[in-house]
Amino acid sequence: MSVGSWLCPTELDRSRVVDANDRVRTIRRIGSLAVGIALVISAPWIGWWTLILFTLSALNFAVVDRRIGKSPHPEYVSAIAIVITMLIIGAGVALSGGPRSPVLPWMVLPAGMVAARFRPRVVIAALVLTIFITLVASVGVHPGWALEDPVPLIAALALLTGVVSIVWALQAAELHHRDEAILDPLTGLLNRHALVPRFHEISLQARLTGQPVCMVLCDVDGFKQINDEHGHDCGDAVLRDIAYELRKRLRSFELVYRLGGEEFLTVLPGIGTQGGAEVAERLREAVEQARPTNIPITISAGVSAARGAQVDYDTLFKAADEALYEAKRAGRNRVVAAPEKVHVEVESEPESETMVETPSLTLAPQLVS
Helix, strand or coil: CCCCCCCCCCHHHHHHHHHHHHHHHHHHHHHHHHHHHHHHHHHHHHCCCHHHHHHHHHHHHHHHHHHCCCCCCHHHHHHHHHHHHHHHHHHHHHHCCHHHCCCHHHHHHHHHHHHCCCCHHHHHHHHHHHHHHHHHHHCCCCHHHHHHCCHHHHHHHHHHHHHHHHHHHHHHHHHHHHHHHHECCCCCCECHHHHHHHHHHHHHHHHHHCCEEEEEEEEECCHHHHHHHHCHHHHHHHHHHHHHHHHHCCCCCCCEEEEECCEEEEEEECCCHHHHHHHHHHHHHHHHHHCHHHCCCCEEEEEEEEEHHHCCHHHHHHHHHHHHHHHHHCCCCCEEECCCEEEEEECCEEEEEEEEECCCEEECHHHCC
């Protein structure tokens, strides 16, 4: 859950793959139904064997629907399914006439799926792979037919490039509007609208894997005084600089959200209380040393964590908020971690379990080496 990939180097790219699968599921089913009807009608001319390939393709995407929401790397699930679809259609092209195959234009379909899901570099790579498979399945099978009449192949390749370009442009426009809805305009960080679906996905993964999830809730110390003494423009600049420092100190899959005002929330999948407290302390130090807008600025942070089935947004947020309040009350500019509740089995009753709280952890600046 904490490692990127070439397909999806950031959490935003990864969320795009999951969201796209949900949004195009109905459209994909309608398209598959249209292809199935076309194959049934065309079977007397091209053969009933094409329905076998169609069935394999349908089963392939049925597996995707079951696995993509549960896998820690849904981009792999989606990409493998699309490549399998490319190969299935390529086999259909090769077996039904190569460069003369009526199935040739259908090579557009998997490439269009990539354009609707992935970042530009992946789309370009998929386009090159699709062209390669198309040439192998057509020219590689019947080179003489391709030289005798190359027009159907040329038209199919032009259609492929054109459709991918259109889907790519539409997807870019959709992402632009989506960014406006989920990004905080002042800091460029994600907002609450982006947090809710992402945390739901993280909690489901935690239940399946038993991994911990940590919240770090940060608040700027004395922010009202900054606005009163230096003006709201300076206050906005402080928030932008703090957002930059927080984002710079986190890994690509550790996203930070602006909840509103001077509050920031970081969600850390795969990290427990101790690790979360260390991350929070690193963020606190970074802000203190950066001196945004050349004004001494500090933040306080509350940390909470849970594991597996205990991962719940409201419970974690409440615990982090209480820890943050304790940090403020203890003098500000420090990190306080809420006690983590863990399940332990009772030896005399193997099937029963009880709740144990780990002691709270406070990191004050003077205690940090």
